[in-house]
Amino acid sequence: MYRQKKYSQFQSKPRWRQPEPEALSPAPPFGSLVETIGIAELSGPAAQFKASARVTNCELVASYNWLDKTAPSIMIPGAPPRWTPLAKPRQLAEDSGVYYRDKNAARYPAHPMEPTAQAVMAMHPEPFKMPVDIVGCGSTIGSLLRFIRGDERQFRMLVEVVGGAVHLIRRENSPTETIPSVRGYGHTFPEAYTTWDAGVRGSASHQRVLRYDFGGLSCIVRHEGDGYLEDKLESLPDEGGAVTSEECSVDALIQGLDASEMKTKSPSHSSPLRSQVGGFLVPQTAVFELKTRSMFRKDQDFLGEELPRLWVAQMPNFILAYHQRGVFTEIEVMDVAEKVKVWEKSMQRELSQLAALLHRIVDLAHASRDGRLEVSRQELSRLHVLEQSPELPLAFSGDMMAKWEDWLDPDGNCRVSGGGADRRGDDAEGKEAEDEFSWAVGDDDYTACSEKCSYCGKCTY
Incomplete structure (x- = not known):
């Protein structure tokens, strides 16, 4: 999957009490089949999205850091670690330890998308002027793109309509499923070459939330930032690690995080989620992604x-880094901004198909009985759209569900999801169980992998 690198695992003495690892977890059962979607079937509908794909x-609409604490805790807006390369190279230790396929779910298994919603509402107390169609992450959007491009890897994701927006949530076999035989330097390198600034020390990872238009859809997409380049900041953070901007000041954040949000929340079968204000805004132009590779494969x-x-x-x-x-x-x-644009232009056919696929998933979700589905890719050229198993919890806890629905749909036009009953308060019946978010990955070689590719087993040095 699209990698989601987590820095807490680099620290020698993390404060976060790691869950008991599960090396191999059985895949959760599948629900009833609703529809299959083949790549070939997308060619016709894709034609209408050529101009908008x-x-x-x-x-950038929000950001937050996962903090390295016993209880699940986030800091808003947080900040990524700063690029601080060593003056002289030294030999680094090879990666070792326990690594989870989805550390977001391992930290907060019942509602892993909830911090995203909380950060967006804290930094934007007033809803966007335009409705949101899709809320996803680099993993879910990336998985659908890989399906379009013919990548053979399997995946599963949950689909849920909240406030009129279709949420795409990564699904793992278990939130504590681990990766066996991890080797390489994808974790020790950033530990040595990046530094958390004073105001965000004790952080485990930095998450960023973008809003953009694609294929006629308004999308909110969460991804991880590996770090930032100091020379690309418009202003430097102060010693306290907090700077303000017109878009979001610390005072505004404090107002956005009301008293109930500053205290603990208690989703069933999960440690409470805590939030605090801190850090500084880092523009997207300064953020980087990091990859390590062996010098022996430099020609790749x-x-x-x-x-x-x-x-x-x-x-x-x-x-x-080689x-x-x-x-x-x-x-x-x-600086790869121009290369990303060139790639986008060269992928017009594939991206048009991706737009058609997203529209189809959105339509199916809204037409479903309760606004809850699952998308599974177990075959090379077909996706299975399934009903969700009834025992799965809602995407958000009861309190957050109500707030997020109101924020996404302030006029109440989409309060009824998929023709079913009002979703608010369903969560209060105590039906929540620990979420199991993942896809199944075969027993491949994970030597060159990192958490950002979900240890796909396909990466090479």
């Missing part, structure tokens, strides 16, 4: 392989 009006087009993911996250900077036995002697810091 590109990202426009992209803006690693940037070309990363462009689809960079496009989904609208990531303008890419750092590619090593020989753990000594990183060649590091490329690249």
Whole structure:
């Protein structure tokens, strides 16, 4: 999957009490089949999206850090770690330890998308002028794009209509499923070459939330930022680690996080989610994605392989670090914004099909009985759209569900989802159970993988 790198695992003594690992977890059962979607079937509908199958009006709308604490805790707006390369290369230790396929779900298994909604509402107390059609992440949008492009990897994702917006939520076999035999330097390198600023020390990862238009759809997309380049900041953070902007000041955040949000929330079968104000806004132009590779494979087009993911996250900077036995002697810091645009133009057919696929999923979700579906890719050229298993919890806890619905749909036009009953308060019946978010990945070689590709087993040095 599109990688989602987490830095808490780099720290030698994390405060977060890690869940008991599950190396191999059985796949959750499938619901009843609703429809299958073949790639060939998308060619006709895709024709109408040729002009609009590109990202426009992209803006950063929120960000937050996962904090390395025992209880699930986020800091809004947070900040990514700063790029601080070593003055002289030294040999790094190889990655070791326990790594989870989806650390977001491992930290907050019942409602892994809830911090995204909380950060958006805190930084934008007033709803957007235009309705939101899709809320997803780099993993879910990226998985659908890989399906279109013929990548053979399997995946599963949950689909849920909340406030009129279709939410695409990554599904793992278990939130604590681990990756066996992880090797390489994809975790120790950023530990050595990036630094958390004073105001965000104790962070585990930095999450960013974009809003952009694609294929006639208004999309909110969460992705992770590996770090930022200081020379691309318009202003430097102060010693306290907090700077303000016209779009979002710390005072505005405090107002946006009302008293109930500053206290703990208690989703059933999950530790409570806590939030606090801190950090500073980092523009998207300063954020980078990081990849490590062996010098022995330097002739491979690693940037070309990363462009689809960079496009989904609208990531303008890419750092590619080459090593020989753990000594990183060649590091490329690249501005790839123009290359991402060129890639987008060259992928008109595939992106038009992606737009058609997203529209089809949106239509099916709104037409469903309760606004809840699952999308599964178990075959090379077909997706299965299924009913969700009834025991699965709602995407958001009861309190957050009500607030997020009101924010997404302030006029109440979409309060009824998929022809079913009002979704508000369903959660209060105590039906929530620990979420199991994942896809199934085969027993491949994970040596060159990182958490950002979900340890797909296909990466090579």
